[in-house]
Amino acid sequence: MTAAVQDTTIRIIADKAELEPESLTADTVLADLDIQSLELAEVIFDLEDEFDIDIELDTASAWERLKTVRDVIDAVAGLIAKGG
Known part of the structure; x- marks a missing residue:
């Protein structure tokens, strides 16, 4: 995993959770951020756009x-490594 993937992913998640990126780590539990299914879907869409990848997860399996x-x-890095 590159630092750029990690930093961008944290920035996108922090934005949807209305938090400062510095307050998140890789070990932060998403449920602790009170991210609802709509916000999770928006995170997924933003990651797809940012990295030109296709994340094939419905909301239930994403949770x-x-x-x-x-x-x-890790999911984003794996998709990037496979070429999207």
């Missing part, structure tokens, strides 16, 4: 698979 900021970062 099951993406528990921490690190989970989101």
Whole structure:
């Protein structure tokens, strides 16, 4: 995972959670941020646009698979490595 992917992902999540990016770490639990399904969907859309990738997750499976900021970062990095 590159620092750019991590920093951008944290910035996008922090923006939707209305927090400063510095307050988040890779181990931050998404549920602790009170991110609702609409905000999670917006995070996913923003990440797709930012990194030109396609994240194929419906909201229900996203909640099951993406528990921490690190989970989101790893998913994004994996998709980038596969070429989107």
